[in-house]
Amino acid sequence: MVEIEPPTRRSCERCGREDVWNEEANNWVIRVDGGERLVGDRHCIHEWDINGGYSPIVEDGEA
Incomplete structure (x- = not known):
């Protein structure tokens, strides 16, 4: 099973x-x-640190 877990923190670079x-x-x-x-x-025009390196996909091992 796959879940989508959105970010809970962000900071401007x-x-x-x-x-x-x-x-x-x-x-x-x-x-x-x-x-x-x-x-x-x-x-500031914020440049958030949530980018292509962040993955919202969480797998619980049943997939």
């Missing part, structure tokens, strides 16, 4: 902004670390 997936909001939200929001540069 240009400015360092970090987002996490919020299930309740069904949306990405800025990650908070030690009370600090990791916003990066708000004017």
Whole structure:
């Protein structure tokens, strides 16, 4: 059996902004670390680190 597992974290390769997936909001939200929001540069055109190297396919060994 194969499952699709979407990413739960992403970070911008240009400015360092970090987002996490919020299930309740069904949306990405800025990650908070030690009370600090990791916003990066708000004017950046974000280059997320989710690319061709990321595989959302998870196999449980029954396939």
